[in-house]
Amino acid sequence: MNINFNEIMKRINLKKDIKFRFKFINEKTNNRINTIVAGVLARYDKLYFLYSVLTIIRELIINSLKANAKRVFFEMNGLDISSDEDYEMGMNLFRETIIGDFELIHDFLKEYDMHISLTVKNSSEGLIFEVANNSVILPEEVTRINQRIAVAMENDNLVDIFEKMGDEKEGAGLGLVLILMCMRNMGLSNNSFSIKSVGNETVASLFIPCSVRPIEVSNKIKDLILQQIDGIPTFPQNIIELMEMCRNSDVSIKELAEKIEHDLSVSADVIKMANSAGFICSSRVAEIEPAIMTIGIKNLQSILIATSARKILESRYDKFEEIWEHCNKVAAYSRIISGIYNLKKDGENAFLAGLLHDLGKVILLAVDMKSLQMIADIIRDRQIVTTTVMEEISIGISHSEIGRVISEKWNLPQYLIETIGNHHTPSLIDEEYSAVTYLVNLANLLCGVEERKYYYSYIDISTLEYFKIEGLEALAALHENVKKIYSDLFPS
DSSP: OOOOHHHHHHHHHTTOOEEEEESSOOHHHHHHHHHHHHHHHHHTTOGGGHHHHHHHHHHHHHHHHHHHHHHHHHHHTTOOTTSHHHHHHHHHHHHHHTTTOGGGGHHHHHHTTOOEEEEEEEOSSEEEEEEEESSOOOHHHHHHHHHHHHHHHHOSOHHHHHHHHOSBTTBSOOHHHHHHHHHHHHTOOGGGEEEEEETTEEEEEEEEETTOOOOOOOOHHHHHHHHHHHHSOOOOHHHHHHHHHHHOTTOOHHHHHHHHTTOHHHHHHHHHHHTSTTSOOSSOOOSHHHHHHHHOHHHHHHHHHHHHHHHHHHHHSOOOHHHHHHHHHHHHHHHHHHHHTTOHHHHHHHHHHHHHTTHHHHHHHHHOHHHHHHHHHHHHHHTOSOHHHHHHHHTSSOHHHHHHHHHHHTTOOHHHHHHHHHTTOGGGSOGGGHHHHHHHHHHHHHHHHHTTSOOGGGSOHHHHHHTTOOSHHHHHHHHHHHHHHHHHHSOO
16 A cells, blocks of 8 residues: 555544555655654554554564565575474574675566555554464464563563573564564553454554553662662852842843852853853853843853753763753753744753753763663664663653653652653654644654654654654755755854
């Protein structure tokens, strides 16, 4: 079924079933799958399941592609897949030559008419996502599936499952485990998932009831992270007093300058910001009072929050420069996008939210580097949409939620708490804070594309709608405009 963006939206809005058939997985196919899943979940008010469902579907498609490729490979090599002897020999060859490089068999998949389909069915009881391929599942494969289900059910931690499963005949064997752990995180029972033969096809089905809601997953790593958060100090008293002064509409610049001058560190931060490329100044500023006049009281408050947050974290943990550099660029992109869309008032708040949106990652990296490295490897190898879903599955809490908890502890403004906690799920935000969150979400995606972590197709459908971006080509054009403005403001 060759469908475009508008046709997908039309069928979704009418709550009609959708079937998308393809032979191979590529970026164009990914775009369509992401669009279908995001649109359907948004229509049923279940967009909070987006990344988990996309991860499940992605794994099912990989398994389907592997099954089709395996059948073709056996036939090409004159091997009987139902023979124990041929199967063992064929799988050794298949593992050595094909797994990890399915391009080698791409043309043969077309020649043998092997295909995969994604079907979304609507019912009064809930949604059904089906991934099918025209290869009948073997008894040995059913046995292996049941073994993996048993391992996943016995363990809460993804690291433990990795170690217990060991090396599998067809790779790491973690596809099904990821699916079951995603389901657990969504609050679904194992009965919501099935794999069976239907005619000459193998059909994997995921059922999401109308009433289901996510559940909280807890384990020892999550407990350790929460203990770490409890031990993080609050902002110093002088910073709290300065922030209160900034919120006072009657405060004078002279009063603020006199207070700041007593803190050499804050003074240096303010003067540095006033002389940065983000502010137009005819000559270099060297004193506090003209520096405040240059940047403004609202930006002063942002500086106090951002620099204090970073100093507190860096005093306890290693300096993760890559995270802060990413945050700096997201902040700048948020402000640029706000100018393009005439949201300058929200742009200042989005700038600060961008500076702090990933502060939860610092805690994750410091507390559980082993799991985070494993997550990074899975994200890269399996092209999963975002780290958030993997963090929730393997650790029980995402970097977004950690950031929310820390920002609440620091009593930061509510718009910061909400944006930090929902920068990957902007559709869940209250309307009062939506502009700031959508700005950060879009800026984060564009930066992620530049860092080769995301594709344009990973964009939240609600973000496209919010900014009235007509499809992925328009998104790419916007990105080029943002990059040009950024390079003009901050020439390298």
